[in-house]
Amino acid sequence: MSDRKCGVWIIGALGSISAAAIAGAALLRKDLIEPAGMITSTILFEDIDLVAMDQIEFAGCDIREGKLLDSLTQLSDGSNAVSLERLLAVKEDLEQTKSWIKRGTCRNCGQAIESLAASDFEPKRHMRDDIDEFRCNLREFKRKKQLETVVVVNLASTEPPIPSSPSYESLAALERSIDEDDDSSVRASTLYSYSAVQEGCPYVNFTPSTGALTPAIVQLAGRKRTPLMGNDGKTGETLVKSALAPMFLWRNLEVLSWEGFNILGNMDGCILENPENKSSKLKTKDHVLSKILGYSPHSRVHIDYVPSLHDQKTAWNFIHFRGFLDARMSLQFIWQGYDSLLAAPLVLDLVRLMELAHRRGEYGLMPHLASYFKEPLCVQAHSLHEQVHLLAEYVRRVKEGPFTT
Ligand SMILES: NC(=O)c1ccc[n+]([C@@H]2O[C@H](COP(=O)([O-])OP(=O)(O)OC[C@H]3O[C@@H](n4cnc5c(N)ncnc54)[C@H](O)[C@@H]3O)[C@@H](O)[C@H]2O)c1
Secondary structure (H helix, E strand, C coil): CECCCEEEEEECCCCHHHHHHHHHHHHHHCCCCCCCCCHHHCHHHCCCCCECHHHEEEEEEECCCCCHHHHHHHHHHHHCCCCHHHHHHCHHHHHHHHHHEEECCCCCCCHHHHCCCCCCCCCCCCHHHHHHHHHHHHHHHHHHCCCCEEEEEECCCCCCCCCCCHHHHCHHHHHHHHHCCCCCCCCHHHHHHHHHHHCCCCEEECCCCCCCCCHHHHHHHHHHCCEEEECCECCCHHHHHHHHHHHHHHCCCEEEEEEEEEEECCHHHHHCCCHHHHHHHHHHHHHHHHHHHCCCCEEEEEEEECHHHCCEEEEEEEEEEECHHHCEEEEEEEEEEEHHHHHHHHHHHHHHHHHHHHHCCCCEECHHHHHHECCCCCCCCCCHHHHHHHHHHHHHHHHHCCCCC
16 A cells, blocks of 8 residues: 555535545544445455555535535435444544635536525636635645645536537637636636646546536646546446446347436435536436447436435436347336445545556546546447456556556
């Protein structure tokens, strides 16, 4: 295990996934839970020098008022996702992180997100002021905690999609838009990712927000020799889809329709009630089937907010397919899980793998991390099996190759 200290800066630090990841890391450090759901704790990574859980420090920003402990208590009260005993075991760890949760920006995030902002929230006058403050926070965190690396993870609420524009595609155009305070082509998520990469921090976009990881930001990462990856963590329905869809392909069974119905009750679900924000999520869920099957069956994904479910998510999928003699058959599955508890171990894995990539001098998009995302950038492999193979191949190369420190 590496004895280097690694920082994690979470955008959306008071959210459910953030609370679950920070509490989970503390429980793992105390040996009070098993690392279920974390691939980096499996035999695949044996002999790989990953950052140890007790060398990871957390910080971040949010636009809401509140405490991490309250977010975790909601997971405990609302859906029994975390037991009271475990909650008490990490109370102090969460209190310690408190002073490291700073005020973020919700510039051009849309009404649904802006309504979450604290009552005394004062937007900055210029985008450059937002960037300066964020970069300054990252530097302070790194210096005061004596960290080798700070991995920035975007876990903020899903923004509406960003319209295509030159600022989306090119770094020069993006920097012009920032200098001109052009709200039409830059969202808060863009300011965060721009700042993170400028600081040389590995960056993960776990959200479907398209403003967060644009071609312009990828260009900047090339210049700054910084690793980055996204978009949209693959934790539930799409994970199952990407494992099941290849089966139909490999058995030459034509999928006629694949309908998905999701209900969830957490704040993420509430934000996704807004049609603009929901369209970002539907977009990343949309592509998987046609990319695996090579054709587009009739397919729609519905997402509905059911407050009483809290963090519980239920996905029912109906798959109608055609077999021998034109017979029509069907497969149905129901996936039930705690949204944040499915996501948190992936976040911890991604932090460790990003820290490793950064230490090894790797930069740009990280195709070997495709299996963690619904819409992995720069990767043609969309079936889960192929994506996991990419990760296994990477691990093999790391084990064989010279290790740069
Ligand atoms: N839970 C899953 O399984 C899963 C899977 C894939 C993607 N995601 C995405 O991950 C993100 C986080 O999910 P969650 O369940 O923790 O959501 P959440 O609503 O509990 O937390 C989001 C947090 O982000 C904060 N926020 C919003 N805009 C911000 C900004 N501009 N700057 C700083 N903070 C901001 C909110 O105040 C909130 O505390 C969402 O975008 C969600 O769609 C979740």
